[in-house]
Amino acid sequence: MVHLRIVAPHAECRHVVELLTGSDSAFNIVHLENVATKPDGDLVLCDVARADVSLVVADLRELDVDVDGSIAIEEIDSEISALSSNAFRRRRDDFATDPVVWENVSSRTSENVELSQSYIVFMVASMLIAAVGIYFNQPILIVGAMVVGPDFGPIAGICVALVNRSERLARRSAAALFYGFLIGTLATCAMTILLREIDQIPSTIDFDSHTLVRFISNPDIFSVYVALIAGVVGMLSLTTAKSSALVGVLISVATVPAASNIGVAAAYADWSTARGATIQLGLNLASIMAAGLVTLLLQRRIYMRRRRAHLSDRARTTAGLPIGRSRRADVDPDEEPAAE
Structure with missing residues (x-):
């Protein structure tokens, strides 16, 4: 599991929380309003299954969190939780899942x-x-x-x-x-x-x-x-x-x-x-x-194939993100797959 610490403007944080809540890989979501300074905004904490961290971070970047706020990634040595254990077991059994956290690399x-x-x-x-x-x-x-x-x-x-x-x-x-x-x-x-x-x-x-x-x-x-x-x-x-x-x-x-x-x-x-x-x-x-x-x-x-499939996830609509394509595909084609 990986811990994310997200700071974003209050107006954007609603979409951030909706995105994390709709994800099957995010748990222990905490939203604290107007507690962050430099930059000013809300603080969101969550734990994410390691195999899906880069997918979640890519969605957050589509919301411009990396521009208007910040995203910190921390490794979790151990976590005692039935939810996280089930998520880890599900991803562990998926042989095609890529465990790389590209931001850490x-x-x-x-x-x-x-x-x-x-x-x-x-x-x-x-x-x-x-x-x-x-x-x-x-x-x-x-x-x-x-x-x-x-x-x-x-x-x-x-x-x-x-x-x-x-x-x-x-x-x-x-x-x-x-x-x-x-x-x-x-x-x-x-x-x-x-x-x-x-x-x-x-x-x-x-x-x-x-x-x-x-x-x-x-x-x-x-x-x-x-x-x-x-x-x-x-x-x-x-x-x-x-x-x-x-x-x-x-x-x-x-x-x-x-x-x-x-x-x-x-x-x-x-x-x-x-x-x-x-x-x-x-x-x-x-x-x-x-x-x-x-x-x-x-x-x-492998990651780009998973990212392309993830773009079709209906859960993205709850955060106001488009289905089947990334908002950043035109400005950052090396990081995002082109729309099919």
Whole structure:
């Protein structure tokens, strides 16, 4: 279940309450008149079955609630209610129901693509950890670096931007990904040179003899195979809020270790290894993005089909909304299906 907090002008709130009351997915509806400030208006609280949140929010946007007021979405960890349990059970048994809350996906992605100081610190730290694993042939450190690396956020951001046709989000995501890897690789190269000069690491490294971490700079068909699967799982973990699955995605794909290996190999002037690691990084990034984009497009297609069917729901008439089409179809065609 998901909790909605809606603020809207008093005149519009009548339609908001009628919309929620007529929905089979909304429960625990509370309407408080003239209690909100900035913006001024009424406050409406309700709980909605997760699978129908985006459908309800789309209806609220047709009422211009997002323009004249606000809509806040909060996850509910647990709710003890026979009504909500029946709604959850009904949606759970509907295999075709899409559980994605698209507003949360956009918000979560936007937060994770910021080129901030903390993002750069995480990227540099993860690549320095991976470098130690490369120096001493220690795969456990490679795994640790994969978990620390924050690069999946911008990767997912690019996929979401392409589906939503958001040029601004695409630029921000690409910039975070590019500069994160660039700064991390340069920092790894510089630190490797420094550690070698003070005799803390070997003066030469035979990368081919490091059998436990050699895969980082030796791409093969399984590099693409694993990255494609990881892209699917990663996007599903983002859209369905299954964060435990995302950890497995981070561990399975050698993006951060490959970038780190470029810096280490460059410090040792081993350009063959650097080239192999660069190819590995490129293959992993391209495969993850391709698989993630396809997954997101399929989920979006499922939602648009459900949205189109929802537009024919007679309950919309109680809130003054048209049947068979959306008021926002002309101004926001990427978010709303065209009338049949």
